[in-house]
Amino acid sequence: MIFERSFDNLTSEDVALLNEYFCGYNYQSSAHTFLASYIWRNTHHLSWQIIGEYLCLAGRGDMEDEQVYFMSFPLTRTGTYEADKLRRTIMEAKRIFAERNQTLEISLIPGQMLPLLAAALGEDGYELERCRDDDDYIYLKEDLISLSGRRYHQKKNHLNFFLRNYQYVYEEATPDMKDEIWEYIQSKNEYKMGETPEEWKEILEMENVAINELLNFIGKGILCGVIRIGGEIVAVTIGEFARPDKEMVLVHVEKADDRIRGLYQAINNEFCKRLPEETIYVNREEDMGLETLRQTKLSYRPHFMNEKFSAIVK
Helix, strand or coil: CCCCEECCCCCHHHHHHHHHHHCCCCCCCCCCCHHHHHHCCCCCCCEEEEECCEEEEEEEEEECCEEEEEEECCEECCCCCCHHHHHHHHHHHHHHHHHCCCCCEEEEEEHHHHHHHHHHHCCCCEEEEECHHHCEEEEEHHHHHHCCCHHHHHHHHHHHHHHHHCCCEEEECCHHHHHHHHHHHHHHHHHHHCCCCHHHHHHHHHHHHHHHHHHCCCCCCCEEEEEEECCEEEEEEEEEECCCCCCEEEEEEEEECCCCCCHHHHHHHHHHHCCCCCCCEEECCCCCCCHHHHHHHHHCCCCEEECEEEEEEC
């Protein structure tokens, strides 16, 4: 742990404070919520510290025998950034990292934050790298509901096939369904594991840890729905609103039996139809560089990509 606080043993006051920072700016990023950080806290060894005016989050990645730390872009509580204050925060974080013999790498920087970074550090104050694998795919809710037009022709055909051939029920999840949903996810991953490329297996294992944490929040603010056929769960989706204004929803988990034609389209469609009127965008997160997942996400025709970058502070 490189910063003062972990995400364990948080008080209600801690959670309220952290949420003020996570909700203090429209990052449009699946990584920039309290819940997204909390469920990955152990996998990524997350820690946090308020430095000056901003909240700094750090994580650790283990590479062979080396531990490498990284930091997210500092979060504001006020909705604004001031270049001088941001610079002081970043330089203090750099000093803390240097005490651990670590170079300060700021990761998962949304593209719209780059002018703020340049204003704080100057164009020559950092080395920038594009991180395509971490881009968020952001769609219009209405597109995912209507699936209208030639670009969605195949998706609509799959959905219509499912609607014609299956009797199903969509349910909003309740806390007492947690164990049943978890059993379904484990069983799906078990049969998928046998046909999963090696580079996916570690991701699936880490994802399982995060999903198990996420299920503890059913009934406590997350959005979760399931499709049942013959009483059995065959698909599940889990998300949350990015900010209190509900303009964007983040889809953290979507699992379905891909042996049932149109089921993925159905769970996506049913979930989106139940979102409130004020929700405009659906953020379906990144593809992690996995080619099959990338093609699937592109096939839904994102409205825009929230591009991500990393920066090494000189």
